[in-house]
Amino acid sequence: MMKAPICPRCQGELSEPSAWHSAWQCDRHGAVQPLRPAHVPSAEGLHGLLKVAAVPVWLPWPIPLGWLVTGFTGAGDDRSGTRGCAVALSGPNPVGGLGEMLVVSEEPGLGLGAGLAGLAGPDPGEGFAAGPPHAVVRFGHHEAPLWSVESAGAAVFAGEVLANWLWIILWPDSAGTLLLENLSLRDLRDPGQDLDVPFGALSPRLPG
Secondary structure (H helix, E strand, O other): OOOOOEOOOOOOEEEOOOOOOOOEEEOOOEEEOOEOOOEOOOHHHHHHHHOOEOOOOEEEOOOOOOOEEEEEEEEEEOOOEEEEEEEEEEEEOOOOOEEEEEEEEEOOOOOHHHHHOOOOOOOOOOOOOOOOOOEEEEEOOEEEEEEEEOOOOOEEEEEEEOOEEEEEEEEOHHHHHHHHHOOEEEEOOOOOOOOOOOEOOOOOOOOO
8 A cells, every 4th residue: 555645854644735725734844745655776666756856866976885776755746746855875884884875855945855864954954054065076067065964863964956955864974974085976867877776675764
């Protein structure tokens, strides 16, 4: 049975659109974009996300050595498509043990990245980007600065790319050392890419 959509900010239950309101409603956060159940980590699951994605679907490429893609999720309704999406990965933490990563792209105000990072949200918050960036990622011939956002138990970085928020969330927080390597990202929506994406088991970090 298909699970019901949930709030991207608090993962709570939603009320469906009705004659009284046209959007999905969360008791805590009002009108929201519904977060759908996670897509399985497979070529078919990726296609299911890409066919409705209205924001970039970022994947670190080349993927860090030994890492696997472990699922996808998206927030949005049938009318406007997916306005926020997350790609999950897992692999060896550079300082030992297992690391996990979520790469989130979303429209401002949606709250998916903040919710997954355990923040009140919906955006990085007051004082964000007040100083020099803490990391940089590359996409195409461009670079995007990222700033650290305080969060318990995770390394959280956020920045703005193509008028959308980009979040990179890593567990444990020591896995944030991956960003010292200046990751390169690809938007999987771009045509002409023939990537041999390695898939693993579905990530428990993806709600729904």
